[in-house]
Amino acid sequence: MSEFSATAPHVRDLDAEDSDDVVIRVRGLRNAFGDSVIHDNLDLDVRRGEILGVVGGSGTGKSVLMRSIIGLQTPTEGEIEVFGQPTVGRSLEETLNIRRRWGVLFQGGALFSTLTVAENVQVPLREFYPEITGDLLDDIASYKVVMTGLPPDAGPKYPSELSGGMKKRAGLARALALDPELLFLDEPTAGLDPIGAARFDELTRSLTDTLGLTVFLITHDLDTLYAICDRVAVLADKKVIAIGTIDELLALDHEWIQEYFNGPRGRTAIAAQDKIKADAGTLAPTRADAVDTAQETVGVRDRSGGNEAAERNGIEGGGGTVRPRDEEAEGMRR
Numbered sequence: 585m586s587e588f589s590a591t592a593p594h595v596r597d598l599d600a601e602d603s604d605d606v607v608i609r610v611r612g613l614r615n616a617f618g619d620s621v622i623h624d625n626l627d628l629d630v631r632r633g634e635i636l637g638v639v640g641g642s643g644t645g646k647s648v649l650m651r652s653i654i655g656l657q658t659p660t661e662g663e664i665e666v667f668g669q670p671t672v673g674r675s676l677e678e679t680l681n682i683r684r685r686w687g688v689l690f691q692g693g694a695l696f697s698t699l700t701v702a703e704n705v706q707v708p709l710r711e712f713y714p715e716i717t718g719d720l721l722d723d724i725a726s727y728k729v730v731m732t733g734l735p736p737d738a739g740p741k742y743p744s745e746l747s748g749g750m751k752k753r754a755g756l757a758r759a760l761a762l763d764p765e766l767l768f769l770d771e772p773t774a775g776l777d778p779i780g781a782a783r784f785d786e787l788t789r790s791l792t793d794t795l796g797l798t799v800f801l802i803t804h805d806l807d808t809l810y811a812i813c814d815r816v817a818v819l820a821d822k823k824v825i826a827i828g829t830i831d832e833l834l835a836l837d838h839e840w841i842q843e844y845f846n847g848p849r850g851r852t853a854i855a856a857q858d859k860i861k862a863d864a865g866t867l868a869p870t871r872a873d874a875v876d877t878a879q880e881t882v883g884v885r886d887r888s889g890g891n892e893a894a895e896r897n898g899i900e901g902g903g904g905t906v907r908p909r910d911e912e913a914e915g916m917r918r
């Protein structure tokens with residue numbers, strides 16, 4: 585298989601995108617830490633209403649890209665527009681009207697450990713809408729908690745009292761606090777067991793469709809990519825080397841893309857999805873069975889791609905402890 589050159593065309597021509605349909609536009613992005621260049625001349629468009637999966641090897645800069653878009657990382661060069669407005673070089677105050685239109689679920693949830701779930705959900709409400717107080721604040725928080733599938737009695741609980749899956753949902757409830765149009769999810773299923781991951785995927789898809797969201801979703805989870813992503817952007821060589829549907833990406837003659845989507849784990853994910861479609865039942869209870877069946881089919885037992893990343897980030901599955909990055913939790917206040 586031939587090497588994919590850095591100048592290989594994207595699946596779609598970015599300049600042909602209709603600007604009204606583009607929620608995030610990144611052009612010529614460069615990020616460097618000292619001598620270490622993470623992104624160089626990176627371009628990306630995220631279309632309105634899509635779930636865009638963002639994949640790439642470990643350390644290719646997926647999280648740094650997300651942090652650049654949401655203003656937690658100042659790029660060395662390049663332009664970023666969100667909702668048609670430039671964000672690079674503008675103060676937090678200047679971007680207030682943009683920031684209140686998005687929500688972020690950081691890796692591990694990044695919940696404030698000293699606040700209850702309901703209080704965590706109220707953090708962005710208090711920041712952006714200080715006029716909302718009392719019962720209304722409580723009612724909105726309760727509604728968001730239930731919306732993400734948590735039981736109503738989860739509101740008064742502290743993060744340490746929640747399972748891994750519940751923490752993700754609590755983080756999602758906070759990300760949805762401001763009724764965002766745009767949602768950033770950084771490895772939302774990392775550390776979850778297959779059933780929990782499938783349920784979270786199903787929740788993401790149904791909220792996206794119901795609320796008309798646009799979703800920027802970083803993941804290592806092939807099942808998530810196949811199950812809910814409309815398109816996938818591939819990060820390599822410091823840029824987005826390709827973007828398109830999985831079928832479109834599979835048509836590309838690129839070693840990493842072929843190995844990633846068409847390797848044993850990719851085929852496992854395809855087989856799992858095929859079984860789900862064949863069962864035509866509910867997604868959540870069947871996916872784990874399907875994964876097992878598919879793994880036996882292709883002789884693979886390990887689907888730990890996401891979990892390796894989770895372990896590096898201090899996330900444990902099930903009832904384990906999630907230790908948010910303080911900076912990211914603090915980012916919720918900005």
Ligand SMILES: Nc1ncnc2c1ncn2[C@@H]1O[C@H](COP(=O)(O)OP(=O)(O)OP(=O)(O)O)[C@@H](O)[C@H]1O
Nearest residue numbers: 617622640641642643644645646647648649893896
């Ligand atoms: N604040 C920082 N200072 C220095 N280097 C950083 C900083 N943030 C990220 N990096 C480096 O940038 C690179 C990309 O990091 P990033 O977290 O974006 O990778 P990633 O693609 O999300 O990886 P993973 O899939 O493992 O989560 C890594 O080499 C990381 O060490």
